[in-house]
Amino acid sequence: MTVLSKKLSVISREALRRHFLALPPEDIRLRFGSALSEEALNAYVDKINFDDDAVFGVFDNNLKLTGVAHLALDPEHDAAELGVSVLPGHRSQGIGTALFKRAEAHARNHYIKILFMHCLAENQPMMHIASKSGMRVAVAGAGEADAHLELTPPDAANVANELVQERVALWDIAMKAQFLSAKQIAQAMAGKTS
16 A cells, blocks of 8 residues: 655644644654653644745545654755654554655755654664664664765656655545545435434
8 A cells, every 4th residue: 555645734734733742642752852741742833834844744534644754954954854753553554654755755856965863762663764764873872863864866756756746645635535525425414314
């Protein structure tokens, strides 16, 4: 099954908020490196700059945001930092890897030379994705890990692939929205005839 990720915009801010608030406390600690309050998570979501950064999401059939990748671009230093989260119940389906690959392609297409991740060394899913993606991982004594990947310059195939992925993901969301709408109408009609 292909996992499709869509580039998100400012109109997705509330869906992002719901995604992060749905993460269990341990997942929040692993994603952000420490425990965060609801207020801190809200502040994080409010500060995401969709013009400068890239945020990608994977939606389920009910249009719930199940996986998120936040790529903080730093063009001045030719670098980008990546953070990924996937809701429980949606893991081990390739969502994290698909988000990583999408973010990597986007970074390449924006002439970023270094992609890095900072996480707790105990964050095994991220450590696994980093290792299988060819990132160099260094674990510090404090239980933290840094991973980086040197990116090759973009080529026409990479640019075209990202464009196609975005269009297919948009079509996928439109189809899910149509199906969900039809399902809701059918349920409403069934309720009126009962």
